[in-house]
Amino acid sequence: MTPLIPGFRVRRACIYFQGYNQDAVRREICDINLHKGPMKASPMTESVVALTPQATALALLLESAATPHELSAYKGVLTPRELDAPERETDALATGAAVHDLGWLKRVAVRGEDRFRWLSGMVTNMVNGLEPNTGAWNLVLNAQGRIQGDLYVWREGGQLPPHLEELPAGDSELVLQIAADQFDKLMAHLERFIIMDDVELTQLSGEAALGLTGPLGAELLGRLGLPALEKPLTEARVEWNGLNLRIARGYGVLVDHYELWAPVARLGKLWKALRTAGATPVGSAAVDAFRIAEGIPAFGIDMVERDLPQETSQMRALHFSKGCYLGQEIVERIRARGNVHRHLRQFELTGSVPAGGAELTSESGVICGHITSAAELKLASGSRVFALGMLKGEAEARNLPLAYGGGTARILASAPDLKTS
Numbered sequence: 001m002t003p004l005i006p007g008f009r010v011r012r013a014c015i016y017f018q019g020y021n022q023d024a025v026r027r028e029i030c031d032i033n034l035h036k037g038p039m040k041a042s043p044m045t046e047s048v049v050a051l052t053p054q055a056t057a058l059a060l061l062l063e064s065a066a067t068p069h070e071l072s073a074y075k076g077v078l079t080p081r082e083l084d085a086p087e088r089e090t091d092a093l094a095t096g097a098a099v100h101d102l103g104w105l106k107r108v109a110v111r112g113e114d115r116f117r118w119l120s121g122m123v124t125n126m127v128n129g130l131e132p133n134t135g136a137w138n139l140v141l142n143a144q145g146r147i148q149g150d151l152y153v154w155r156e157g158g159q160l161p162p163h164l165e166e167l168p169a170g171d172s173e174l175v176l177q178i179a180a181d182q183f184d185k186l187m188a189h190l191e192r193f194i195i196m197d198d199v200e201l202t203q204l205s206g207e208a209a210l211g212l213t214g215p216l217g218a219e220l221l222g223r224l225g226l227p228a229l230e231k232p233l234t235e236a237r238v239e240w241n242g243l244n245l246r247i248a249r250g251y252g253v254l255v256d257h258y259e260l261w262a263p264v265a266r267l268g269k270l271w272k273a274l275r276t277a278g279a280t281p282v283g284s285a286a287v288d289a290f291r292i293a294e295g296i297p298a299f300g301i302d303m304v305e306r307d308l309p310q311e312t313s314q315m316r317a318l319h320f321s322k323g324c325y326l327g328q329e330i331v332e333r334i335r336a337r338g339n340v341h342r343h344l345r346q347f348e349l350t351g352s353v354p355a356g357g358a359e360l361t362s363e364s365g366v367i368c369g370h371i372t373s374a375a376e377l378k379l380a381s382g383s384r385v386f387a388l389g390m391l392k393g394e395a396e397a398r399n400l401p402l403a404y405g406g407g408t409a410r411i412l413a414s415a416p417d418l419k420t421s
Contacts, residue, residue: 053078056103057208057264061271074284075104076181083281087378092280093255093290094379094418097216099271099279100287102209102259106183109204110174114197119174122190122326123153124309126319130155132172135233137251139309139317140186145330147307149186150299150317152177154235154248175204182299193326207246208267211287212258212279221247221258223277229258243269251316253294253415289375293386293416295346301356302344302372302388310334311390312344341393342369348416349374349385351407358404360389368395368402371409379418386416 055063055071055078062069062080072081079101082089092098110119120127123138130136135154139147154175178186190201212220218228226247227236235248243266250257262270275281288298297303303312309331318331334340353374360369374387387409395402402409 055079056101057267058101058103058210058271061268069283072284074288075179076183077104079103080283081285082283084283086286088280089282089286090290090377090379092282093213093286094377095215097212097214097220097279098282098286099274100211100213100282101284102211104180105209105259106178106180107204107207108176108178108187109200109202110176111200111202112198114199115174118194118197118199119153120322121324122193123151124318124325124327124331125153126322127153127155127174128322132157133235135177135235135248136319137233137314137317139314140189141309141325141327141331142189143326145308145327145334146305147299147303147309147312148189148305149178149182150303151182151186152233156235176201179299206263207261208264209259209261210267210270210274212260212274213252213255213282213287213290215255216278217256217258220274220277220279224273226260232257241269241273245270251296253296254418289377289386292373292375292388293377293384293418295386295388295412295415297344297388298373307344308334308340310340311342314344339393342390343393343396344372344388345391345396346412347371347387347389347402347409348412349387349404349407349409351385351404353385354387354404354406358406360391360395360402360404360409362395362400362402368392368400371404377418381418381420384416384418 053073053076059069059071059077059079062083069080069083071078074081083100084092089098112118116128123140125136125138127136130153132155135152137152138150140149140151142148154177156173156175187201194201221228224240226240226245227238229236229247229249232249232251235246238245238247243262246259246261248259248261250259260270260274291298297312297314303314309318309327320332320335353376354371356371356373358371358374359367360371362368369389369391371387371389374385376383376385385407389409391402391411396411399411402411
């Protein structure tokens with residue numbers, strides 16, 4: 001077992017903030033207007049607050065395993081990099097059911113009478129109109145419309161009000177789900193815009209999450225007597241073998257994705273049950289490679305602070321009729337003009353796996369963009385290399401042949417079929 005780095009600690013916080021109003025937004029806009037000279041793009045290293053990584057609950061649970069597991073830093077935590085042979089891990093994700101760590105996810109309850117209105121003014125997607133026990137993926141912007149991070153908003157329990165424009169009341173709770181490597185930065189960003197409203201943010205603790213990914217995930221849940229949710233971004237609380245579980249179905253492109261939240265002290269029981277039911281253990285390396293094959297961007301890698309929402313092509317994170325929110329003016333201006341000059345796109349590569357930042361060039365050697373992340377998937381039909389990258393609009397419109405230092409790149413117009421080579 002790779003030892004934990006001595007002296008490393010993760011700050012734990014129970015956060016209580018209050019207030020949000022338009023004065024705070026106006027102050028940020030004034031700060032921007034007072035800036036002299038051209039605005040500089042934030043370097044990638046500023047996209048994510050540096051954290052000293054700590055082993056996840058699952059990593060600690062597996063510490064006593066007969067076979068040592070290498071831990072690596074991933075999304076701000078230390079988690080097993082591999083738990084089986086790479087080919088078996090990829091096969092489980094693509095064609096079976098894979099169980100893996102989600103210990104980097106943190107949850108924050110948004111409480112107080114003004115919680116819906118305040119949160120709706122801070123994120124890009126729907127809040128007020130969320131049905132009970134549903135969620136939405138959101139971007140968090142600054143007043144310039146630049147992406148500060150991403151998170152999920154979940155509405156747990158409660159009933160919709162008679163009119164959505166009225167302030168929802170009752171026992172409905174809003175919960176933010178944030179990756180550990182973004183947690184401190186996004187909390188500081190939110191704190192800046194909470195001033196007068198009745199809003200209270202409280203980090204939730206005591207539970208940890210396992211992921212269940214693959215086309216056979218629903219079948220495996222059925223074997224355990226657990227519900228397989230019909231729609232993505234829905235959730236349910238269930239009692240199972242003495243455990244209070246939260247089951248959520250996440251967003252997926254190629255296969256189903258589930259999250260199973262359990263008390264930290266009982267996480268081993270859930271892990272063993274999923275393994276016994278037929279789930280293959282998978283490490284962070286395969287999970288991240290499969291993310292790239294699905295074309296799902298990661299903040300700090302494929303999306304960074306200098307990016308505008310439409311440049312990332314992630315329209316599922318934007319809602320154009322929800323009302324005002326921080327950065328909306330820029331988003332609407334881009335929408336009115338109809339385009340941006342570059343887009344994040346998915347590619348399939350022929351050649352070696354490039355490093356992030358590798359240039360994409362045309363046949364004549366003109367730089368057309370760059371790779372943000374790439375990975376090789378070892379499949380039954382053969383190895384394939386996928387990538388995400390920023391591409392200039394002209395090169396995309398002309399569908400130019402693209403090359404990088406180790407081979408060629410082809411833009412994928414739709415999700416790849418992993419069953420064929």
